[in-house]
Amino acid sequence: MTVRFVDLMAQWADVGDEVEAAVVHTLRRTDLVLGHDVERFEEELADYCEVAGAVGTDSGLSALELILRAYGVGPEDEVITAANTFIATALAISATGASPVLVDVDPRTYTIDPLLFEAAITERTKAVVPVHLYGQPAEMDSIRAIARRHGLVVVEDACQAHGARYRGRRAGSLGDAAAFSFYPSKNLGAYGDGGAIVSNDGALLDEVRLLRNYGQREKYRHEVRGFNHRLDTLQAAALRVKLCRLDGWNQARRERAAAYGQALRAIGIEPPHVVDDVEPVWHLFVIEVDERDARRQRMLEAGIDTGVHYPIPIHRQGAYADLRVAAGGYPITERAAQRLLSLPMYPQLPLDLIPVVVDALLASARPTSGALT
Numbered sequence: 137m138t139v140r141f142v143d144l145m146a147q148w149a150d151v152g153d154e155v156e157a158a159v160v161h162t163l164r165r166t167d168l169v170l171g172h173d174v175e176r177f178e179e180e181l182a183d184y185c186e187v188a189g190a191v192g193t194d195s196g197l198s199a200l201e202l203i204l205r206a207y208g209v210g211p212e213d214e215v216i217t218a219a220n221t222f223i224a225t226a227l228a229i230s231a232t233g234a235s236p237v238l239v240d241v242d243p244r245t246y247t248i249d250p251l252l253f254e255a256a257i258t259e260r261t262k263a264v265v266p267v268h269l270y271g272q273p274a275e276m277d278s279i280r281a282i283a284r285r286h287g288l289v290v291v292e293d294a295c296q297a298h299g300a301r302y303r304g305r306r307a308g309s310l311g312d313a314a315a316f317s318f319y320p321s322k323n324l325g326a327y328g329d330g331g332a333i334v335s336n337d338g339a340l341l342d343e344v345r346l347l348r349n350y351g352q353r354e355k356y357r358h359e360v361r362g363f364n365h366r367l368d369t370l371q372a373a374a375l376r377v378k379l380c381r382l383d384g385w386n387q388a389r390r391e392r393a394a395a396y397g398q399a400l401r402a403i404g405i406e407p408p409h410v411v412d413d414v415e416p417v418w419h420l421f422v423i424e425v426d427e428r429d430a431r432r433q434r435m436l437e438a439g440i441d442t443g444v445h446y447p448i449p450i451h452r453q454g455a456y457a458d459l460r461v462a463a464g465g466y467p468i469t470e471r472a473a474q475r476l477l478s479l480p481m482y483p484q485l486p487l488d489l490i491p492v493v494v495d496a497l498l499a500s501a502r503p504t505s506g507a508l509t
């Protein structure tokens with residue numbers, strides 16, 4: 137492979153020594169469940185996100201589920217989210233017993249279309265989960281205004297947007313509460329699974345803190361029926377090291393996105409749309425192309441690994457065969473599933489490989505090289 141899609145070994149070369157020291161330090165203390173590193177990481181993450189508090193969880197999925205449960209979402213309720221997202225967003229809603237209601241996305245940003253969101257609200261709607269897809273925050277001012285008018289809770293799925301800003305404010309501080317994932321390839325990734333809830337709502341933070349740890353504040357006194365969704369302490373030790381690097385890594389992603397943008401415009405391909413007064417963090421660098429699958433294959437043969445986010449929309453998945461699909465379906469999401477192509481993107485991606493990727497992308501438009509003039 138000439139160009140990897142994501143290269144976690146390059147990241148290890150960057151922070152491995154520090155992560156190793158931090159993890160070994162925690163191992164020696166045998167402080168292995170919640171404890172010092174989880175508490176400190178929660179404080180540091182809350183400061184980073186410019187919110188009142190954070191609660192570590194074992195994944196992004198459980199972070200979303202616990203927020204919804206803490207806000208009282210359950211069977212009989214509907215929760216609206218974007219049709220073009222990772223399945224975890226819908227699964228978190230289903231886990232509470234509520235029904236996910238999908239709405240189509242804005243064709244420029246692939247984030248939830250606020251007008252379609254408003255049109256999908258019913259008496260049963262309890263919450264909306266905008267997804268900051270690919271690292272770009274959703275249209276939060278409109279979403280918040282609509283939600284306030286209808287008395288809905290706003291839960292950000294910020295699992296791809298660690299550090300992004302919207303009108304100057306951090307992703308994670310834009311709704312009632314937000315969920316992050318620390319899956320290894322996310323902008324802030326653990327060495328295994330992890331997640332977090334951040335919020336300015338003290339009562340919400342208190343409730344999810346109970347829910348993630350067997351419903352107990354004090355050992356063996358169980359106030360509510362909780363779960364075990366704690367953030368692993370060794371992961372928290374590693375995440376504390378990596379959080380210090382996040383802004384630098386996001387800056388490196390921005391430089392790579394800018395280089396892609398220039399090279400793509402030069403060959404007549406439109407780079408991803410960036411909304412005014414928004415700072416995306418380029419979790420993924422996603423373009424649209426014709427004949428995506430054939431071109432992906434040709435790029436792979438040329439040594440360039442790419443991705444598709446996402447090839448099968450949620451409403452076409454076996455898991456959601458019983459989902460009520462909106463009248464007219466989801467044309468933007470359907471079209472995107474055929475055309476989206478994610479180019480290699482990670483902070484250590486050598487800048488001189490970007491023209492190599494874009495050349496291979498250009499060449500992939502031709503069935504055999506030299507066949508077209």
Ligand SMILES: *Cc1c(COP(=O)(O)O)cnc(C)c1O
Binds near residue numbers: 197267318
């Ligand atoms: C990664 C991701 C999640 C879920 O995160 P896990 O930690 O894998 O559970 C949820 N939503 C989106 C948009 C994601 O990208």
